Amino acid sequence: MxxxxxxxxxxxxxxxxxxxxxxxxxxxxxxxATVRLVLTAFATGGHVLLEDLPGMGKTTLARALAAVTGGTSRRVQCTPDLLPSDITGVTIFNERSREFEFHPGPVFANVVIVDEINRTSPKTQSALLEVMQEEQVTVDGTPHPVPRPFLVAATQNPVEMEGTFPLPEAQLDRFLMRLTLGYPGEEAELALMRGGSLTAPGDLSPVLDAAEAARLGEIxxxxxxxxxxxxxxxxxxxxxxxxxxxxxxxxxxxxxxxxxxxxxxxxxxxxxxxxxxxxxxxxxxxxxxxxxxxxxxxxxxxxxxxxxxxxxxxxxxxxxxxxx
The missing domain is CATH 1.10.8.80 (Magnesium chelatase subunit I, C-Terminal domain)
Structure with a gap:
């Protein structure tokens, strides 16, 4: 319309x-307010950098987002020895078919959780640039589109900087938002200390599907x-x-x-x-x-x-x- x-x-x-x-x-x-900002970024087609201390629920938030949007989620744990092909995928020769076959990496999901993005090398960080901007990866000259909707939820610890590789301005510019979760409210933290349980992200039911997400963006x-x-x-x-x-x-x-x-x-x-x-x-x-x-x-x-x-x-x- x-x-x-x-x-x-x-x-x-x-x-x-x-x-x-x-x-x-x-x-x-x-x-x-933070949850609604993450949803706003997702529905806008943007990516989110969650910057906070360990144990604040960054990964849980990203997994819950994938669950309620009815999409797939994959997680990448960044380390200094992580290679670009570990994220994007690789082409392998199939001796039976005598052809090269593309084996997709973890970016081929609706919500990609990139944990501790600043712990991997600049070369590997740059592997995310194309997919975050173009929603595709190019391997051996062949473009491969990722599923839509598509969101990268990257996390990093802003305090522990030893052995990290700060994201350059070009990489930061690919994120629509940078958010800090902060500590939960006093009552919420007391409830958790008393043993109060939360719903597991995997137990959440989808609220909308890919077509409905696209419809939100269109409106x-x-x-x-x-x-x-x-x-x-x-x-x-x-x-x-x-x-x-x-x-x-x-x-x-x-x-x-x-x-x-x-x-x-x-x-x-x-x-x-x-x-x-x-x-x-x-x-x-x-x-x-x-x-x-x-x-x-x-x-x-x-x-x-x-x-x-x-x-x-x-x-x-x-x-x-x-x-x-």
């Missing part, structure tokens, strides 16, 4: 998001964005590019990613139009890992502080400037 998304479509999409979020929260003790593409909201996002981007504490602000890819995610964020809230509040909510997770401070790569806390300052300095359009 062409044209602008309708209110009825937005309400149905919000109901789907609510059901997916409730299912994931039954298996992973994460803040509801989000028709969510209305008023011109003042576009201009607001651009002013925010330009402010990062002129920021005295930054060597480089956000790129054009970052502004496009922000607008795509804002449409899905609005849809998840039951609206067929984007507001400045959608933009504000997404600036830290979508732009934080793309900043290049003068002092070196920005951690989550430093990036959040910088972007809070940018949001405070750039006035948002008022309601009269934000027609639907």
């Amino acid at each position: 062409a044209g602008t998304a309708t209110d009825e479509e937005a309400v149905l999409a919000a109901d789907t998001f609510d059901r997916m979020a409730a299912a994931i929260e039954s298996a992973a003790r994460c803040a509801p 989000a593409g028709r969510v209305s964005v008023a011109e003042p909201v576009y201009e607001y996002a651009l002013r925010l981007a330009q402010r990062t590019r002129r920021h005295p504490g930054l060597r480089a602000g956000v790129s054009m890819r970052a502004t496009i990613a922000l607008c795509r995610a804002a449409r899905m964020h609005a849809l998840a809230d039951g609206r067929a139009y984007v507001t400045p509040d959608d933009v504000k909510a997404l600036v830290p997770p979508v732009w934080g890992h793309r900043l290049v401070p003068l002092s070196g790569p920005a951690g989550a806390d430093e990036a959040a502080e910088l972007l809070d300052g940018v949001l405070a300095e750039v006035p948002a359009p008022g309601p009269h400037e934000n027609p639907r």
